[in-house]
Amino acid sequence: MAATIRDVAQASGVHVSTVSRTFSAPHLVNPETRNRVLAVAEDLGYRPNRAARALTTGRTHNLGLIVADISNPFFPPLIKAAQAHARLRDYHVFVADTDEDPQVEEELIQTLTKQVDGVLLCSPRLSNRAIEKLSEDVPFVVVNRRLKGMSTVLMDVGLGARLAIEHLTALGHRRIALLAGPAGSWTSREMSDAARAVAGIDLAILGPNSPTEHGGLAAAEAVLAADVTAVLAYNDLMAIGLVEGLDERGIEVPGRISVVGVDDIVSGRLTRPKLTTVAMPTEAAGRTAVDLLLQLVGAGQTATPALATLATHLIIRDSTGPVPP
Structure with a gap:
């Protein structure tokens, strides 16, 4: 039988509410107590119920990642880096593909914003005005599009x-x-x-x-x-x-x-x-976008939009040569 929150509380010598806060609002728990609770939870194999935690905190610990074409080899390294980086912060990333279609992109944004704490929008095809309108309900970070007043990750x-x-x-x-x-x-x-x-x-x-x-x-x-x-x-x-x-x-x-x-x-x-x-730098872009998005999620309405610009470089191989005579 899976361990319960009461099992963790009893083994840690704390109240159930302290265990709950350890996972939902760790900054409110004494560090020594928090570390003890986390260690016991790990030993017992306890995993908090995400749905219940969402009701308490108002957060799902889910992020949406929308890309223009998942079959394009440009996107998978970015996706994998974003997912791995988000997991380190106890977040899951749900990926959606627009197939280069602005209408599909709009529909996906409208659907995801009801189910996630924030959205990463990569290489969007919608107009700036449409994106600004759709991003009013949840935090947004845009990758490879400069938008005034929105957090952005640009590959130069x-x-x-x-x-x-x-x-x-x-x-x-x-x-x-x-x-x-x-x-x-x-x-x-x-x-x-x-x-x-x-x-x-x-x-x-x-x-x-x-x-x-x-x-x-x-x-x-x-x-x-x-x-x-x-x-x-x-x-x-x-x-x-x-x-x-x-x-x-x-x-x-x-x-x-x-x-x-x-x-x-x-x-x-x-x-x-x-x-x-x-x-x-697709992998760095994925990690940076997650960092910026979680900053927005944590800060709420007080967040200041951020811009991260990542350098590119030229790799010279065999498809270029001197101008023909």
């Missing part, structure tokens, strides 16, 4: 795009295409702004495109029509698809066209040629 893709373009210009490339992502994407806009700021290049922005291998494959004709010698793709999936599309047309990478991706997903290291890419 603008820095990464600049490093990628500068790498290409150092190889002699001047006619460069940016293969844009979905319409309304914050990441795509940041990349465009950063690329435009690099002097001395003739930049062609192609898109919007689906952020998938198929999207990159379908963009091969547009890349060839743009008469460029190098391409920076919105993400690695698109870059991999583009390399395939160029190969089908007899165009060598990097002999004729150099290609750079973004994300540093595993498959980019296995392609031929291996993909030059901007590495994104």
